[in-house]
Amino acid sequence: MRKKNEFFIYTSMWMIAVIILLVLLVQNLGDARVVNYSGIVRGATQKLVKEEISGFPDDRLIDRLDGIIVNLQTGDGEFNLRRNGDKNYQEQLAKLKEIWEQIKREIQLVRQGEVSSDNLYELSQVHFTEADQMVLLAEQSSEQKLLKSIGIYTATLLLSVAAFTIVNRRNRRLLLKSIHTDNLTGILNRDGFKAEAASLLHRYPDNRYCLIEFDIDDFKFLNTSYGYEQGDRLLCALADSIQSTYNGDQLSARIASDDFVILVKQGPELVDRLRNLLADTLHLAFLNISEFITFTIGAYELPEDCGNIQTVMDKANMAHKNAKAEGKSISLWYDEMLLDKLNWENQLTKRMRKALGNGEFKMYLQPKYSLADLKIRNAEALVRWDIPDEGTVCPDQFIPLFERNGSIAEIDFYILEKACAYIRKYLDTFGTEFHISVNFSRVTIYQQRCYSTILEITDRFQIPHNCIEIEITESAFNGISEVIVQKILNLQEEGFIISMDDFGSGYSSLNLLNKLPIQVLKLDQEFLREYGTEGKAKNVISCVTELAHTLDMKVVCEGVEKQEHVDFLKKIGCDYGQGYFFSKPIPEEEFCLADLEQSAKELAN
Numbered sequence: 001m002r003k004k005n006e007f008f009i010y011t012s013m014w015m016i017a018v019i020i021l022l023v024l025l026v027q028n029l030g031d032a033r034v035v036n037y038s039g040i041v042r043g044a045t046q047k048l049v050k051e052e053i054s055g056f057p058d059d060r061l062i063d064r065l066d067g068i069i070v071n072l073q074t075g076d077g078e079f080n081l082r083r084n085g086d087k088n089y090q091e092q093l094a095k096l097k098e099i100w101e102q103i104k105r106e107i108q109l110v111r112q113g114e115v116s117s118d119n120l121y122e123l124s125q126v127h128f129t130e131a132d133q134m135v136l137l138a139e140q141s142s143e144q145k146l147l148k149s150i151g152i153y154t155a156t157l158l159l160s161v162a163a164f165t166i167v168n169r170r171n172r173r174l175l176l177k178s179i180h181t182d183n184l185t186g187i188l189n190r191d192g193f194k195a196e197a198a199s200l201l202h203r204y205p206d207n208r209y210c211l212i213e214f215d216i217d218d219f220k221f222l223n224t225s226y227g228y229e230q231g232d233r234l235l236c237a238l239a240d241s242i243q244s245t246y247n248g249d250q251l252s253a254r255i256a257s258d259d260f261v262i263l264v265k266q267g268p269e270l271v272d273r274l275r276n277l278l279a280d281t282l283h284l285a286f287l288n289i290s291e292f293i294t295f296t297i298g299a300y301e302l303p304e305d306c307g308n309i310q311t312v313m314d315k316a317n318m319a320h321k322n323a324k325a326e327g328k329s330i331s332l333w334y335d336e337m338l339l340d341k342l343n344w345e346n347q348l349t350k351r352m353r354k355a356l357g358n359g360e361f362k363m364y365l366q367p368k369y370s371l372a373d374l375k376i377r378n379a380e381a382l383v384r385w386d387i388p389d390e391g392t393v394c395p396d397q398f399i400p401l402f403e404r405n406g407s408i409a410e411i412d413f414y415i416l417e418k419a420c421a422y423i424r425k426y427l428d429t430f431g432t433e434f435h436i437s438v439n440f441s442r443v444t445i446y447q448q449r450c451y452s453t454i455l456e457i458t459d460r461f462q463i464p465h466n467c468i469e470i471e472i473t474e475s476a477f478n479g480i481s482e483v484i485v486q487k488i489l490n491l492q493e494e495g496f497i498i499s500m501d502d503f504g505s506g507y508s509s510l511n512l513l514n515k516l517p518i519q520v521l522k523l524d525q526e527f528l529r530e531y532g533t534e535g536k537a538k539n540v541i542s543c544v545t546e547l548a549h550t551l552d553m554k555v556v557c558e559g560v561e562k563q564e565h566v567d568f569l570k571k572i573g574c575d576y577g578q579g580y581f582f583s584k585p586i587p588e589e590e591f592c593l594a595d596l597e598q599s600a601k602e603l604a605n
């Protein structure tokens with residue numbers, strides 16, 4: 001609607017300018033004719049008098065001059081002359097007309113022979129001078145009019161250009177504002193933040209700033225559990241509170257789904273103050289779930305010469321990403337060590353494929369003991385990376401990295417191959433089955449080829465499928481799709497054992513346990529870690545074990561480190577134990593079942 005109005009205004013203004021231009025042209029032509037005919041009056045009168053004196057009277061010319069003069073005075077007549085309204089011109093014309101009348105009378109007298117032609121000649125000279133003056137006045141008034149019209153025309157033109165520029169600028173401003181604003185929360189978006197932050201840093205060169213990037217942990221899970229409407233409400237509440245707190249010469253923005261940034265003036269306990277603000281916001285708006293919501297924060301202290309805003313944002317983002325990789329509710333400041341870590345990770349990423357070919361990834365095995373008889377029923381395959389000149393690198397250092405870049409699947413399938421090779425050799429040597437559980441990342445499980453590749457590898461080694469236990473961490477089941485559940489079910493139907501790893505480390509939904517095709521539940525080490533300090537931990541372990549048994553699942557408890565753990569787990573009927581008490585993960589070549597069982601028995605006695 002506004003655009004329609006603006007179009008109408010512009011068109012009208014341009015039309016007015018064009019009309020003024022046309023009027024100007026017509027007027028100019030009319031004025032030129034007046035100048036021209038004023039000249040004719042001057043010249044023709046001279047000619048008439050000369051001919052009269054020479055004895056060649058011309059009455060038709062007298063009538064013609066009469067007509068022209070009347071037409072010039074009134075604007076009416078056969079010569080189509082416009083009346084020139086200029087006062088001076090009209091006065092001069094009136095004066096000339098009087099002389100003309102005298103000339104006409106004198107002509108009659110000369111013709112009747114009553115007077116000589118001297119006086120007529122004198123009058124014609126006077127007429128010429130006055131006519132000259134009249135032509136000059138006609139020219140002057142025409143010029144003045146022309147100048148005036150050009151002035152009006154230029155003013156209209158300038159006015160329309162000015163109006164166009166003003167409206168255009170306002171539109172650009174509105175457009176820029178909408179491009180720079182986050183639709184959902186109404187605060188700045190990424191582009192808006194970049195532009196505003198750059199100008200803020202420029203305007204306040206003496207202020208020292210920090211850039212903080214934070215997000216909500218497991219926001220996707222919150223969305224799916226509590227609904228997208230609640231998710232949006234949460235984002236808006238957070239946006240409102242940061243915007244009203246960090247204003248003036250500070251800035252805030254939402255730069256991605258649940259990613260926020262704040263450009264805040266340096267000061268003590270910045271991160272703690274932000275955490276308090278976020279907690280207060282949650283407490284006010286989301287009383288029922290506020291305790292479950294946590295935030296991960298990355299921060300960067302801007303040096304005096306901080307470079308461009310993109311570099312600053314990259315550094316805060318680097319800190320934030322690393323904080324996220326470390327877990328939940330973490331705060332991390334950017335420093336050069338972080339850069340070292342990233343360089344190290346970069347090197348790992350580059351080396352990974354070659355390392356697979358070189359056999360640098362090794363399978364370690366950690367036994368799982370049946371707590372009833374302390375026999376080893378299974379071992380967990382855990383990867384290690386032996387980097388020449390660097391030593392052995394543990395999975396925590398590279399798995400999150402490879403999960404981020406998607407190459408973890410290659411490692412998972414490599415370890416599966418090694419596990420299959422081990423089982424094959426065991427079968428060939430001892431004639432009995434040995435069971436190994438292999439960890440599969442969420443990233444691998446979600447790959448299209450995952451299921452066919454698992455089948456292809458196990459079948460290549462001709463391994464009975466029940467020898468392979470597929471460990472999938474609990475967090476992989478958050479928001480899992482029906483298609484993936486169906487594929488896991490297919491694997492189970494193929495005879496593979498499916499186990500949920502690290503149960504209790506994230507948001508466990510007991511309801512989910514019932515729906516998923518899980519045969520083994522691995523309790524997270526954290527339960528036993530809290531065993532000594534938290535009275536509740538014992539109850540939780542025994543309740544979960546009981547629940548799992550009613551759902552027909554076996555229970556493995558991770559992190560068994562003490563004799564009292566073994567005693568307790570045995571007492572509550574937990575099926576298997578895994579942990580340093582029995583054995584650390586050991587290289588596959590050193591893994592000897594008989595020795596391990598013997599030493600476990602000795603330990604337990």
Ligand code: C2E
Pocket residue numbers: 366381382383394395396399408411412415439440441471473501502525558559560561578579580581585
């Ligand atoms: P996880 O699957 O839960 O494996 C158990 C981890 O706990 C292992 O760490 C093991 O060494 C450690 N552990 C076992 N008993 C004890 C104990 O009594 N006390 C303590 N403090 N720790 C114990 P590891 O080998 O460093 O592996 C860490 C994680 O890396 C694994 O946790 C698993 O999630 C992942 N991972 C290991 N290998 C692979 C793999 O081949 N593929 C994938 N996707 N993930 C793997």
Ligand code: MG
Pocket residue numbers: 380439471501
């Ligand atoms: Mg595991």
Ligand code: MG
Pocket residue numbers: 501502522524525558
């Ligand atoms: Mg585990």
